[in-house]
Amino acid sequence: MNVLAVGCHPDDLEIACGGTLAKYVDQGADVYMCHVANGNMGHVEILPEPLANLRAVESESAGEVLGVKKVFNLDIGDILVNRFDYEAVDALADIVRFVKPDVIITHNDMDYMQDHIETSRLAFNSSFIATLAHKSVQYAAFNEFVPIYFMDTLAGVDFIPTHYVDVTKQIDRKLKALECHESQIKWMLEHDGIDFLDMVRTCSRYRGYQCGVAYAEGYRPCTVYPRMTTKQLLP
Numbered sequence: 545m546n547v548l549a550v551g552c553h554p555d556d557l558e559i560a561c562g563g564t565l566a567k568y569v570d571q572g573a574d575v576y577m578c579h580v581a582n583g584n585m586g587h588v589e590i591l592p593e594p595l596a597n598l599r600a601v602e603s604e605s606a607g608e609v610l611g612v613k614k615v616f617n618l619d620i621g622d623i624l625v626n627r628f629d630y631e632a633v634d635a636l637a638d639i640v641r642f643v644k645p646d647v648i649i650t651h652n653d654m655d656y657m658q659d660h661i662e663t664s665r666l667a668f669n670s671s672f673i674a675t676l677a678h679k680s681v682q683y684a685a686f687n688e689f690v691p692i693y694f695m696d697t698l699a700g701v702d703f704i705p706t707h708y709v710d711v712t713k714q715i716d717r718k719l720k721a722l723e724c725h726e727s728q729i730k731w732m733l734e735h736d737g738i739d740f741l742d743m744v745r746t747c748s749r750y751r752g753y754q755c756g757v758a759y760a761e762g763y764r765p766c767t768v769y770p771r772m773t774t775k776q777l778l779p
């Protein structure tokens with residue numbers, strides 16, 4: 545099984561679906577992460593260029609902790625993610641063609657900031673465009689309408705999951721992957737007054753309460769033609 549997770553900033557996937565990705569890996573799947581924005585605005589002191597470089601390194605380390613095959617980086621500056629950025633659409637379509645995913649996980653189509661919402665649309669559009677033979681960039685078309693699951697919003701606001709993944713066995717790895725994003729632990733404390741690791745653990749625990757396990761992550765499927773499936777694609 546091949547899994548492609550498309551997040552906005554380096555750390556978003558770890559926050560919302562890190563346990564699920566680790567669980568896929570544990571079950572023998574080939575998991576690929578892609579972050580669309582480079583996170584270059586996410587710090588008070590570190591300037592955008594060195595910050596983008598630092599965050600790329602942090603996300604590589606987090607990917608190693610989770611055990612994924614590769615971490616792709618579209619390297620788009622923060623607040624510039626745009627569903628009509630056709631260079632980004634083509635680049636992501638090529639990643640879809642390379643990975644040939646059985647399932648795509650991405651942001652919910654409504655979340656707390658615009659780059660997350662645009663990333664969700666980019667993943668949706670790119671995985672459609674990846675099927676088009678005459679829109680080939682690097683790899684040949686991948687003629688599958690890949691089912692998409694939307695992951696939880698930040699802090700679970702305005703998101704009622706229809707599907708839950710038990711990540712009790714993976715919660716420590718999820719948090720260890722998050723710890724790799726050292727710059728963000730500092731940033732979230734200074735910019736948002738949040739203990740990042742505590743927030744993520746609490747949200748996973750809260751989703752766990754809802755489905756009767758210690759820790760869980762919640763999802764909703766993208767319900768448009770022909771993305772629906774009879775297959776059980778979440779681990």
Ligand SMILES: [Zn+2]
Pocket residue numbers: 552553556660
């Ligand atoms: Zn983000």
